[in-house]
Amino acid sequence: xxxxxxxxxxxxxxxxxxxxxxxxxxxxxxxxxxxxxxxxxxxxxxxxxxxxxxxxxxxxxxxxxxxxxxxxxxxxxxxxxxxxxxxxxxxxxxxxxxxxxxxxxxxxxxxxxxxxxxxxxxxxxxxxxxxxxxxxxxxxxxxxxxxxxxxxxxxxxxxxxxxxxxxxxxxxxxxxxxxxxxxxxxxxxxxxxxxxxxxxxxxxxxxxxxxxxxxxxxxxxxxxxxxxxxxxxxxxxxxxxxxxxxxxxxxxxxxxxxxxxxxxxxxxxxxxxxxxxxxxxxxxxxxxxxxxxxxxxxxxxxxxxxxxxxxxxxxxxxxxxxxxxxxxxxx
Amino acid sequence: xxxxxxxxxxxxxxxxxxxxxxxxxxxxxxxxxxxxxxxxxxxxxxxxxxxxxxxxxxxxxxxxxxxxxxxxxxxxxxxxxxxxxxxxxxxxxxxxxxxxxxxxxxxxxxxxxxxxxxxxxxxxxxxxxxxxxxxxxxxxxxxxxxxxxxxxxxxxxxxxxxxx
Ligand code: SF4
Numbered sequence: 044x045x046x047x048x049x050x051x052x053x054x055x056x057x058x059x060x061x062x063x064x065x066x067x068x069x070x071x072x073x074x075x076x077x078x079x080x081x082x083x084x085x086x087x088x089x090x091x092x093x094x095x096x097x098x099x100x101x102x103x104x105x106x107x108x109x110x111x112x113x114x115x116x117x118x119x120x121x122x123x124x125x126x127x128x129x130x131x132x133x134x135x136x137x138x139x140x141x142x143x144x145x146x147x148x149x150x151x152x153x154x155x156x157x158x159x160x161x162x163x164x165x166x167x168x169x170x171x172x173x174x175x176x177x178x179x180x181x182x183x184x185x186x187x188x189x190x191x192x193x194x195x196x197x198x199x200x201x202x203x204x205x206x207x208x209x210x211x212x213x214x215x216x217x218x219x220x221x222x223x224x225x226x227x228x229x230x231x232x233x234x235x236x237x238x239x240x241x242x243x244x245x246x247x248x249x250x251x252x253x254x255x256x257x258x259x260x261x262x263x264x265x266x267x268x269x270x271x272x273x274x275x276x277x278x279x280x281x282x283x284x285x286x287x288x289x290x291x292x293x294x295x296x297x298x299x300x301x302x303x304x305x306x307x308x309x310x311x312x313x314x315x316x317x318x319x320x321x322x323x324x325x326x327x328x329x330x331x332x333x334x335x336x337x338x339x340x341x342x343x344x345x346x347x348x349x350x351x352x353x354x355x356x357x358x359x360x361x362x363x364x365x366x367x368x369x370x371x372x373x374x
Numbered sequence: 375x376x377x378x379x380x381x382x383x384x385x386x387x388x389x390x391x392x393x394x395x396x397x398x399x400x401x402x403x404x405x406x407x408x409x410x411x412x413x414x415x416x417x418x419x420x421x422x423x424x425x426x427x428x429x430x431x432x433x434x435x436x437x438x439x440x441x442x443x444x445x446x447x448x449x450x451x452x453x454x455x456x457x458x459x460x461x462x463x464x465x466x467x468x469x470x471x472x473x474x475x476x477x478x479x480x481x482x483x484x485x486x487x488x489x490x491x492x493x494x495x496x497x498x499x500x501x502x503x504x505x506x507x508x509x510x511x512x513x514x515x516x517x518x519x520x521x522x523x524x525x526x527x528x529x530x531x532x533x534x535x536x537x538x
Contacts, residue, residue: 127399257400339537351403352538358400359538363517 045081047251047331049324051317053087058098077102082251084244086113086320105254107247112229112314115243118250118273120260127257133361138262147264147278147360147367148193152200154282154369156184159207161372162285166214176210179203193265200265200281207285208238211292219303220296229312236306236313237295240320241288242280244327249276249283252350256358279353286372287346291326300326335374378506383465386509387458388526390519395532397513402531444477446470449484456481460492461505467494468502 054067063075068087075083077098082105089108099106100121107118137143160180167173183203190196204225211222211234220234230236253260253276263274265281295301305319315323334343337352344352353370360367385393395402438445446466450459463479470477471494479492512519521536530536 125401127401129398130400255403340534341537348534352534355535355538358535362398362400 045079047081047328048075048083049086050083050089051086051321054089056089056091056095058095077104080104082107084247085109105251109243112309112312113240113243113320115246118247120250120254125257130257130358130361131259134259134262137361138264138268144193144264145191148196149187149190150367150369151265151278151281152196153184153187155200155284156180156203157369157371158282158285159203162289163210171213173210173213176206179206193267196265214293215296217296229310230314231312233303233306233313236315237292237323238288240315240323241291241327242284244324245280245283245288246276248331248347249280249350252347252354255351256354258354258358279350282353282369283350287330291323291330295323295326378509380462380465382509383505384458384462386505387461389524390512391521391536392530392532393509394512394515394518403534444475445480446477447480447482449482451485460490463492464494464498465502467492468499
């Protein structure tokens with residue numbers, strides 16, 4: 044089983060004999076058995092050389108980098124090891140033909156909205172006053188067919204996220220974690236900061252799964268492709284934000300696992316400090332490893348695996364086999 | 375047109391959908407535990423012979439000669455995929471024959487202590503040719519053949535892909 048490694052301190056990543064070695068600034072040293080590493084997430088500064096990059100390429104290990112504030116900044120994505128000319132062509136075709144692109148873009152928005160609604164309904168059943176938010180999601184969902192450009196879809200989705208995030212105040216009802224409104228750069232309060240951090244982790248995790256498929260991460264459908272950046276992972280992450288990121292946040296806040304001590308103020312924003320990030324990452328990993336029943340496969344699969352299955356469905360859509368239907372988290 | 379190889383023959387007899395995927399370079403999930411087992415078995419046994427004898431495919435396991443006759447052997451984990459293994463080996467025998475090399479074959483099931491000797495004949499050659507023509511048609515199709523739930527799906531590395 045491969046693992047994701049999260050490195051919080053500054054340090055040097057080296058190749059030592061036939062494995063990886065991380066020497067952190069505070070003097071601690073750690074061997075990372077390369078065969079069991081899926082990806083490494085760097086939150087601190089890291090120094091590495093070409094030799095280690097070549098080694099990581101050979102072993103198919105991805106590196107994800109986050110800045111000082113915990114925002115995802117980029118990845119080392121080794122040259123793709125699974126390559127299918129046929130699939131790449133079809134992916135490009137679905138991007139270039141407006142009708143085909145729209146079908147997929149709409150499904151990503153639909154997936155996000157449906158899962159937002161599922162979360163709201165879950166809390167509604169437990170007595171939280173969310174009926175109006177649920178109703179609004181319903182009307183957004185009904186209006187999706189009419190949106191005929193990816194930009195229009197993005198706009199609807201933006202409105203849906205706003206309403207959803209405002210419902211956090213009802214669901215959490217915690218004085219320290221108030222949403223009020225979504226602020227990104229900088230996140231103006233603690234809750235906004237948790238959302239931004241969680242989304243960053245998710246973008247990277249989806250990218251790592253894309254690496255294990257034949258899809259090209261640079262070609263997105265909802266998020267416009269600009270070949271210098273990855274965008275397919277942003278598309279797919281939309282579906283999983285309510286399923287994974289929100290639930291991690293609810294768990295942390297409700298169990299009081301995180302408090303204002305885990306945040307620092309910087310440049311007018313509030314950011315998770317190192318301790319806070321560790322707590323968050325731990326819960327996030329726990330979520331990714333936890334399992335749910337997947338009927339069509341006939342066994343339990345982890346949340347991480349659910350992401351992969353979603354990618355497989357997209358591949359099948361591109362191959363013209365089976366129209367893509369986004370995951371609906373009904374549990 | 376792609377050249378038909380042994381793996382394609384084996385896939386054709388196992389699952390035509392798998393054949394289409396393989397031919398389109400859509401390789402199975404490398405995280406599948408069954409695949410690991412296969413790789414391990416393959417890596418650990420008969421390394422020497424294998425390196426000396428590669429017919430564009432890793433599944434050729436042993437080659438030896440007996441009274442001046444060449445014997446091409448293939449080791450199978452279980453007889454679950456018996457027919458596809460047999461046809462694959464027949465394909466190698468035919469391939470060799472086309473190149474002027476006469477050989478016999480043996481499919482070995484070490485776990486079941488069983489061995490099936492194979493000798494190429496007219497009927498088999500016709501069958502192989504028919505299969506090769508059909509393989510060409512299948513991989514030329516725009517979309518892969520439909521999924522059917524067959525016993526082979528259980529250990530198949532494409533399973534999550536097919537059923538997701
Ligand atoms: S899972 Fe079943 S249908 Fe799919 S490729 Fe494997 S054997 Fe064929």
